[in-house]
Amino acid sequence: MTEHDRTVQLWSLLVFAAHDQKILSYGNLQQLTGISQQVVCKFLVPIADYCEHHQLPPLTSICVNELTGMPGESLMEAKEIFGAQARVFVYDWFARKAPTPEDFQKFSN
Numbered sequence: 001m002t003e004h005d006r007t008v009q010l011w012s013l014l015v016f017a018a019h020d021q022k023i024l025s026y027g028n029l030q031q032l033t034g035i036s037q038q039v040v041c042k043f044l045v046p047i048a049d050y051c052e053h054h055q056l057p058p059l060t061s062i063c064v065n066e067l068t069g070m071p072g073e074s075l076m077e078a079k080e081i082f083g084a085q086a087r088v089f090v091y092d093w094f095a096r097k098a099p100t101p102e103d104f105q106k107f108s109n
Contacts, residue, residue, distance in 0.1 A: 018093055
């Protein structure tokens with residue numbers, strides 16, 4: 001599985017969680033995907049960039065540190081978190097075509 005395939009995998013998990021209005025910890029993501037908590041941000045950044053580029057709610061805002069309850073600093077400012085999560089939860093993610101690995105390749109560092 002390529003790096004971009006893993007990003008698509010995370011996108012799908014996040015969309016499913018958003019649909020069910022669930023917050024996922026980095027530990028949850030590690031359990032579900034096998035991607036270590038220390039590395040998961042590498043895959044979340046292209047998702048955050050994709051959302052910003054396409055003017056979508058910040059899907060990565062529902063991924064949080066288990067201890068702080070906040071996303072990584074590189075993904076979102078603390079003062080914006082609850083409004084961002086609310087926008088993610090009400091957005092109809094299933095009505096939108098899922099991005100492909102090639103779509104995420106454009107947003108890789």
